[in-house]
Amino acid sequence: MPTNRQWRLAARPVGLPDKSIWQWTETAAIDPKEGEVQVRIHELSLDPAMRGWINEGKSYVPPVGIGEVMRALGLGEVAVSRHPNFAPGDWVTGIFGLQDYATAPAAGLNKIDLRVQPLEVWLHALGMTGMTAYFGFLDVCDPKPGETVVVSGAAGAVGSLVGQIAKIKGCRAIGIAGGKDKCSYLVSKLGFDAAIDYKTEDVRAALETHCPKGVDCYFDNVGGAILEAVMANLALHARISFCGAISQYNDPDGVTGPRNYRQLLVRRSRVQGFIVFDYAARYGEAVREMMGWLKSGQLKSRVDVRQGLENFPDVFLKLFSGENNGKLILKII
Numbered sequence: 001m002p003t004n005r006q007w008r009l010a011a012r013p014v015g016l017p018d019k020s021i022w023q024w025t026e027t028a029a030i031d032p033k034e035g036e037v038q039v040r041i042h043e044l045s046l047d048p049a050m051r052g053w054i055n056e057g058k059s060y061v062p063p064v065g066i067g068e069v070m071r072a073l074g075l076g077e078v079a080v081s082r083h084p085n086f087a088p089g090d091w092v093t094g095i096f097g098l099q100d101y102a103t104a105p106a107a108g109l110n111k112i113d114l115r116v117q118p119l120e121v122w123l124h125a126l127g128m129t130g131m132t133a134y135f136g137f138l139d140v141c142d143p144k145p146g147e148t149v150v151v152s153g154a155a156g157a158v159g160s161l162v163g164q165i166a167k168i169k170g171c172r173a174i175g176i177a178g179g180k181d182k183c184s185y186l187v188s189k190l191g192f193d194a195a196i197d198y199k200t201e202d203v204r205a206a207l208e209t210h211c212p213k214g215v216d217c218y219f220d221n222v223g224g225a226i227l228e229a230v231m232a233n234l235a236l237h238a239r240i241s242f243c244g245a246i247s248q249y250n251d252p253d254g255v256t257g258p259r260n261y262r263q264l265l266v267r268r269s270r271v272q273g274f275i276v277f278d279y280a281a282r283y284g285e286a287v288r289e290m291m292g293w294l295k296s297g298q299l300k301s302r303v304d305v306r307q308g309l310e311n312f313p314d315v316f317l318k319l320f321s322g323e324n325n326g327k328l329i330l331k332i333i
């Protein structure tokens with residue numbers, strides 16, 4: 001059996017997850033049992049959600065246990081199959097973990113077709129990230145043509161897709177992102193109507209300028225002060241899709257804001273949280289539509305591919321420093 005390199009959780013983090021919380025191990029890859037498949041992982045999806053999965057306590061999935069291989073979505077090639085629906089050489093995605101080889105029940109695997117779109121797109125627009133943007137925006141915000149849509153984390157994996165889908169649906173799209181380069185990319189390459197650099201601009205004032213009739217839909221990836229600034233600019237009957245709160249994930253003092261939540265009452269608006277996995281039964285519908293938009297060029301998938309399983313602890317932190325440009329992927333082969 002080949003050697004399987006792995007990152008395991010060694011301790012729970014306080015604040016930013018530094019290197020000390022991870023443990024590197026090397027073991028023999030596990031032979032699949034009847035009904036299982038062994039996958040040689042090629043690429044791993046690095047997601048802000050992984051920060052939540054290593055906290056103690058109740059969430060939408062159980063926390064990764066101390067000593068366990070760190071949970072991660074990935075993409076790879078079937079190496080050994082003991083299930084009739086999978087054969088060596090098939091390409092699949094699944095929750096594989098931070099390792100070279102995953103041995104998993106066939107039921108958790110999705111076959112993908114690399115003739116349709118390249119590897120990385122299956123981890124981005126056609127993967128969990130794309131499903132998050134599609135359902136979290138269209139289902140939760142229910143946008144109408146002509147409405148003003150604001151998205152935070154706009155240059156990131158989910159946010160960049162949300163803004164583009166808003167344009168496809170005939171809305172005005174305003175992105176909020178960190179830095180001049182990310183903001184000009186949103187407008188010049190992805191077709192956003194405007195972008196606000198939260199690192200140098202007064203977000204609340206900039207929203208008043210760009211959204212004179214108020215914000216009809218807000219897709220929130222970051223929470224905190226930016227959420228508060230958007231809540232101060234809501235249109236009547238606004239819809240907020242609560243996707244994530246990355247500005248809060250590493251704050252050991254807990255969540256701050258929004259202090260002006262009363263605006264929801266004044267503007268007769270609603271906030272709805274969602275978890276992408278709840279839409280699993282409808283992924284096919286989203287994949288078909290997103291594939292069409294990718295083919296027609298209406299939707300662009302920007303990926304940021306870094307190399308080497310051994311570099312995971314440093315690469316993961318780029319999600320929190322904002323050094324990633326688009327979907328952050330770790331290529332391990």
Ligand SMILES: NC(=O)c1ccc[n+]([C@@H]2O[C@H](COP(=O)([O-])OP(=O)(O)OC[C@H]3O[C@@H](n4cnc5c(N)ncnc54)[C@H](OP(=O)(O)O)[C@@H]3O)[C@@H](O)[C@H]2O)c1
Pocket residue numbers: 046047048049128129132153154155156157158159176177178179182221222242243244245246247248274275276277318319320321322323324325326327328
């Ligand atoms: N509800 C669900 O089912 C679901 C599923 C997937 C993802 N999510 C959530 O969606 C959000 C985006 O995830 P993603 O995969 O697309 O990651 P991403 O946006 O590609 O990467 C994270 C980005 O967050 C921004 N950021 C980091 N710290 C920040 C801070 N303190 N304030 C403001 N922005 C900050 C950075 O961009 P800047 O350079 O612009 O700061 C960074 O590039 C996350 O909150 C994630 O947890 C939710």
